[in-house]
Amino acid sequence: MTPLELAVLALIVGAAFATAALKSVLNSVVAFGAYSLSIAIIWVFLRAPDVGLTEAAVGAGIMTVLFLLTIVKTEHPDVERTFERVDLRAAGVALALVVVLSSTLFALPAVGDANSAVADDDVTEYYLENAYEETDVKNAVTAVLAAYRGFDTMGEAAVVYSAGVGLLVVLNREVFG
Amino acid sequence: MSDAERRVERGGPYVGSPIIMATVRVVMPFVFTFGLFVMFHGADSSGGGFQGGVIVGTVVLMLGIAFGIEATRDWIGPRLPVALVGIGVLAFLFTGIGSVLLGAGFLEYAVYGDLGIPHPSKYGIEFVELAIGVIVAGIVTGLFFAIAAGTTGGESA
Numbered sequence: 001m002t003p004l005e006l007a008v009l010a011l012i013v014g015a016a017f018a019t020a021a022l023k024s025v026l027n028s029v030v031a032f033g034a035y036s037l038s039i040a041i042i043w044v045f046l047r048a049p050d051v052g053l054t055e056a057a058v059g060a061g062i063m064t065v066l067f068l069l070t071i072v073k074t075e076h077p078d079v080e081r082t083f084e085r086v087d088l089r090a091a092g093v094a095l096a097l098v099v100v101l102s103s104t105l106f107a108l109p110a111v112g113d114a115n116s117a118v119a120d121d122d123v124t125e126y127y128l129e130n131a132y133e134e135t136d137v138k139n140a141v142t143a144v145l146a147a148y149r150g151f152d153t154m155g156e157a158a159v160v161y162s163a164g165v166g167l168l169v170v171l172n173r174e175v176f177g
Numbered sequence: 178m179s180d181a182e183r184r185v186e187r188g189g190p191y192v193g194s195p196i197i198m199a200t201v202r203v204v205m206p207f208v209f210t211f212g213l214f215v216m217f218h219g220a221d222s223s224g225g226g227f228q229g230g231v232i233v234g235t236v237v238l239m240l241g242i243a244f245g246i247e248a249t250r251d252w253i254g255p256r257l258p259v260a261l262v263g264i265g266v267l268a269f270l271f272t273g274i275g276s277v278l279l280g281a282g283f284l285e286y287a288v289y290g291d292l293g294i295p296h297p298s299k300y301g302i303e304f305v306e307l308a309i310g311v312i313v314a315g316i317v318t319g320l321f322f323a324i325a326a327g328t329t330g331g332e333s334a
Contacts, residue, residue, distance in 0.1 A: 049223035053215070057231040062317055065238055069324045135286070136299035138221040145225065146302040150284035153305070154269055157312055161266045164316035168259065171323035 005045055011038040020094075023084045025076065029067045036060035046111065050141050193245070201243035209236045216310040220302055226309025233310060234317030246325045253318070261315035268308040272301065 001009075015035035022028045036059030043052030109116030118124060131143040145153050216229025241249040273284040281288035286301030294300060 050225065050228070053223060053228040054231075057228050057235070061235055062231055062238070065242075066320065066324055069321070134298070135302065136296050137302055139219065139223065141223070142219050142225055142302060142306070146305050147284070147286065147298065150273070150305065153309070154273060154284070157266055157269050157309055160312055160316055161262055164262060164319065165259065168319050168323050171320075171326075 005042075008038050008041050008045070012042065021083045021086075023081055025071050025074070026068075027082075029064060029071065032067070033060050033064040036063065050139075194243075197243045201239045205236055205239060208239070209233060212236065212310075212314075216306055217303055219306050220299060226306035227313055229306070230310035230313025231317055234314040234321075237314075237318040238321050241321065241325065246322070250322050250326075253322075255322075258315040258319035258322070261311050262319070265308045265310075265312035265315065268311070269305055272305055272308070 012035060015031050015038060018031035019028050019035055022031060036055060040052045040056035040060060043049070043055055109118070113119065127140055127144055127148065131140045131148075132138060135143040135147045137143045137147070212229050212232030212235070214229075215224035215232055216226055219225030219229065237249065237253065272286075276285045276288050277283055279288045279291060284301075284305075286298040289297035289301055
């Protein structure tokens with residue numbers, strides 16, 4: 001792991017703790033934006049620029065704006081302390097969850113492992129070898145998303161459509177109804 | 178004092194800032210172009226409809242923050258974002274059904290070559306990415322306006 005990766009990792013953990021521990025919601029939202037941005041950078045280090053771009057645009061950009069718009073409507077009393085008092089029971093539950101989830105980490109292959117199931121799987125190799133000839137598209141991720149799994153992507157678009165329109169109907173009734 | 182008045186007083190009504198306005202005016206065309214680039218160039222580099230759509234939607238968010246959310250909503254109109262979302266879904270759907278009508282499988286772009294379109298797979302994929310981008314941009318702007326509506330009193334929209 002390079003020093004740069006370590007620095008970004010430290011930024012992620014720090015921003016995550018800040019999001020949880022800061023007393024003011026406004027500060028938490030800003031810390032959460034920083035957290036999303038550093039996760040996006042980690043995605044780029046892990047050779048997943050498509051995911052990184054999504055995380056940066058949605059997680060760091062749009063979500064921060066929507067959170068800020070939402071908390072403008074709430075009461076924000078003047079806080080005399082910067083950090084939340086630590087609730088030991090809640091911290092214990094969070095720690096237990098982290099321990100349980102971390103136990104699965106050892107089952108994952110190392111980053112960039114040439115023998116991992118992801119790299120030498122038949123399906124992966126088929127896509128990498130044939131995607132350009134069959135779809136005329138240089139980005140194999142896009143070829144899988146829009147051509148090989150086009151039906152799935154259409155389902156996703158339908159989910160975005162129905163969730164979004166449903167939300168808009170409810171919110172507009174709440175505000176204007 | 179009514180709830181709405183108190184909300185306006187506390188949250189503060191829109192205050193125009195010449196710095197933000199000028200910045201948005203300069204940056205906006207570039208962000209919009211970058212969004213379209215990500216959408217179209219998703220076929221050959223990283224990116225795609227979802228990411229590009231969000232970036233294009235961000236342009237409307239920037240306009241709202243710089244020139245006032247109410248003014249931007251009045252300018253765009255309440256129906257346009259929802260209409261865009263519907264158009265995007267239908268465009269995606271008809272791309273799929275069209276290839277079935279031409280005698281191939283669902284979303285099998287290669288068959289559009291029969292209509293004389295060069296590189297049918299590539300342009301088919303880019304068309305679908307554009308449809309996804311339109312859906313996402315519409316949802317992002319629609320949500321932005323709907324969530325922001327309460328902060329400024331809400332009645333005027």
